[in-house]
Amino acid sequence: MTKPISLTRYLIEQQRQYQHIPDQLRLLLEVVARACKGISHAVNKGALGGVLGSAGSENVQGEVQKKLDIIANDVLIEANEWGGHLAAMASEEMEDIYTVPKRYPQGEYLLVFDPLDGSSNIDVNVSIGTIFSVLQKNHDHAEVTADDFLQPGSRQVAAGYCVYGPQTTLVLTLGNGVAMFTLDREQGSFVLTQENVQIPEDTKEFAINMSNYRHWDEPVKRYIDECLQGAQGPRGKNFNMRWIASMVADVHRIITRGGIFMYPWDQREPNKPGKLRLLYEANPMSWLIEQAGGAATNGRQRILDVQPQSLHERVSVVLGSRNEVERVTRYHLEATPTESR
Numbered sequence: 001m002t003k004p005i006s007l008t009r010y011l012i013e014q015q016r017q018y019q020h021i022p023d024q025l026r027l028l029l030e031v032v033a034r035a036c037k038g039i040s041h042a043v044n045k046g047a048l049g050g051v052l053g054s055a056g057s058e059n060v061q062g063e064v065q066k067k068l069d070i071i072a073n074d075v076l077i078e079a080n081e082w083g084g085h086l087a088a089m090a091s092e093e094m095e096d097i098y099t100v101p102k103r104y105p106q107g108e109y110l111l112v113f114d115p116l117d118g119s120s121n122i123d124v125n126v127s128i129g130t131i132f133s134v135l136q137k138n139h140d141h142a143e144v145t146a147d148d149f150l151q152p153g154s155r156q157v158a159a160g161y162c163v164y165g166p167q168t169t170l171v172l173t174l175g176n177g178v179a180m181f182t183l184d185r186e187q188g189s190f191v192l193t194q195e196n197v198q199i200p201e202d203t204k205e206f207a208i209n210m211s212n213y214r215h216w217d218e219p220v221k222r223y224i225d226e227c228l229q230g231a232q233g234p235r236g237k238n239f240n241m242r243w244i245a246s247m248v249a250d251v252h253r254i255i256t257r258g259g260i261f262m263y264p265w266d267q268r269e270p271n272k273p274g275k276l277r278l279l280y281e282a283n284p285m286s287w288l289i290e291q292a293g294g295a296a297t298n299g300r301q302r303i304l305d306v307q308p309q310s311l312h313e314r315v316s317v318v319l320g321s322r323n324e325v326e327r328v329t330r331y332h333l334e335a336t337p338t339e340s341r
């Protein structure tokens with residue numbers, strides 16, 4: 001039997017193979033993985049650990065915070081602030097950025113995260129996760145501000161997520177493909193379980209919240225209508241549907257067996273481009289998807305090319321199997337402006 005490869009060993013081998021991975025970045029990723037292990041333990045305790053239910057507060061987006069949203073946020077901050085790898089952090093659960101206190105050594109990276117994705121699934125024991133992205137700090141700025149985080153996703157230096165499901169799985173890219181690690185609870189370490197992950201170009205499975213159908217733009221309705229017509233319709237094949245309502249779990253399925261995921265703009269909040277957040281959710285997931293051979297757009301443009309204007313900016317998301325994402329994007333570009341934003 002071949003010896004299991006730990007996350008640490010994988011990262012060191014990546015460093016040897018690709019000279020551009022600095023020690024600070026490797027150590028930072030190990031700390032993030034350790035924090036995810038801590039969050040995984042908290043999630044596993046569930047009602048026994050008193051971690052379920054609402055925290056009785058709201059985040060900056062006006063969403064009710066669950067206890068685990070706050071626990072996961074605290075675990076990530078506490079694990080990362082003293083290590084010397086980071087200059088600042090930004091989180092879906094915090095209105096402002098968190099700069100590393102001056103009593104700790106200052107690093108050159110910025111860490112961005114959705115500490116607990118899929119909050120509505122916490123109390124019902126359905127898969128949830130942590131999404132993270134690493135950016136480089138601007139060396140010309142003595143003090144880090146929120147503006148330093150407003151970098152397009154194409155400038156990420158690492159991105160990943162950890163899904164807390166039947167298994168705890170960490171999925172990571174440093175720009176050289178996608179690798180998956182499964183948490184071995186007996187050893188307490190993440191073990192490499194798949195390398196060079198590839199998403200099939202075609203699929204018969206779509207993921208979208210169908211209850212919003214009446215609020216969508218025409219191009220999205222057109223795409224879904226055609227899927228629903230199945231073998232009798234223009235696509236000439238039957239489609240299956242899945243919607244877990246945890247982006248991390250839906251994306252994990254797509255990375256594992258293909259599919260398309262959409263959370264498009266809709267009329268419920270016409271002034272917002274979508275529900276999902278560009279920095280914490282869309283950018284890291286889009287980079288992972290592209291690194292696995294898939295595609296990710298906002299319906300018109302590659303998500304990784306979108307220049308963020310604010311920390312908590314939202315974006316429409318279409319990602320997954322390349323040929324399906326290209327079709328949805330074409331439907332948007334072919335539509336007249338009034339039919340599509």
Ligand SMILES: O=P(O)(O)OC[C@H]1O[C@](O)(COP(=O)(O)O)[C@@H](O)[C@@H]1O
Nearest residue numbers: 116117118119120209245246247248
């Ligand atoms: O409940 P809806 O509208 O289907 O939204 C589900 C989406 O919202 C999210 O839960 C948003 O993430 P948070 O739980 O981090 O706010 C996504 O994970 C998921 O894809």
Ligand SMILES: [Mg+2]
Nearest residue numbers: 114117118281
């Ligand atoms: Mg989320």
Ligand SMILES: [Mg+2]
Nearest residue numbers: 092114116117
């Ligand atoms: Mg969240």
